[in-house]
Amino acid sequence: MGLREYLLKRLVHSVFVMLFVVTVVFAAVRSIPGDPARLMLGGDVDTATLEALRAELGLNQPLYIQYFRWLRRLLTGDLGESIRTGEPVLGSIVQVAGPTLSIAALGMVIALVIAIPTGIISAVKRYEIEDYLSTTIAFFGISMPAFWIGIVLVLVIGVNVESIPTFGYTPIDEGIGPWFRSILLPSFAVGFPYGGILMRMMRSSMLEVLNEDYMRTARAKGLSSNLVLFKHGLQNALIPVVTLAGIFLAVVLGGVVAVEIVFGIRGLGRLLIGSINRRDFPLIQGTVLLIAFVFVLANIVVDLLYTMINPRIKYGGGD
Structure with missing residues (x-):
């Protein structure tokens, strides 16, 4: 199967996945207790005013009509308007998506930078001091919640390193340096x-690869240890790590x-929590939909990376 055919197949599959996500999100959001109209008007309001607002927001219509109206708008790229502010949902998400996506992307890079070298060292130096040290660091990372690590970083770095901010976000258009530091x-x-979780996966995968017959054959042919490790071993050991x-x-x-x-950054997370508290259905749906889209896109990219890591892997599982 060629690259074009494979991408077309994955895109068609992704459309059905996103349709499923859209349906589940719509149903889940409507199951949240609380009436958006009543939350906007307050508890002490007469029925006529409440019903008039519900009609204005389209909340008085049957759920299936609300669903198909939202789906029709979604197909045109329109995520609707916020119930609370009346602003376009897409615009509200774009305003706060930058910090979240930046932190997530750099966070994954940091996780891989930590996991791949330490996982390789831990596997090659099995049961030696390097292995125990790497494993200890990995278990520390796995057992510590991200927000707790953030608090420690604020207390330690904020006091001792003035050049690295511990509060707020600097947009990238104000300079790459300030943005990166923020x-x-x-x-x-x-x-x-x-990084701790991926390190354990990297270690296990590398240990499995090191015991394969082709690795022993490569070493028996007199190839250098580094060539055997990085050319033959790392290609296969990275596959499950990249998948994860x-x-x-x-x-x-x-x-x-x-x-x-913790760091006082207004991103998708705070937007989602605020919209849930206000029962802002369109904003909740749009935010979750963006996260689902990133997940689907990431999995397509991962599949494409397989052939870059190991050219023997063919699209569609062919030989």
Whole structure:
């Protein structure tokens, strides 16, 4: 199967996945207790005023009509308007998506930078001091919540390193340096725990690869240890790690919520929590839909990376 055919197949599959997500999100949001109209008007309001607002917001219509109206608008790229502010949902999301996506992306880079080298060292130096040290760091990362790591970083770095901010976000259009410094600590707080998980996966995968027959054959042919390790071993050991990293990207987006609060950053997490508290259905749906889209896109990218890591892997599982 060629690249074009494979991408077409994955895109068609992604459309059905997103349709399923859209349906589940719509149903889940409508199951949240509370009436948006009553929350907007307050508890002491007469029935006529309440029903008039519900009719204005389209909340008095049957759920299936609300669903198909939203789906029709979605197909044109229109996510609707916020119930609370009346602003376009897409615009509200774009305003706060930058910090969250920046932190999540850099967090995944940090996680991989931590996981791949330490996982390789831990596998090659099995049961030696390097292995125990790497494993200890990994378990520390796994056991510590991201928000707790963020608090520690604020207390330690904020006091001792003035050049690295511990509060707020600087947009990238104000300079790459200030932008990078503003997301460095929250990204590390997000990436370190997942780096520990990926490190354990990298270690297990590398240990399995090192015991394969083709690795022993390569060493028997007199190839250097580094060539055997990085040319033959790393190609196959990275596959499960990259797969897990693609899955973690969506999880990281969810994990950014608490970290944004610690560092005083207004991102998708705080927008989602606020919209849930206000029962702002269109805003909730749009935010969750964006996270689902990033997850689907990340999995397509991961599949494309397989052939870059190991050219022997063919699209569609062919030989």
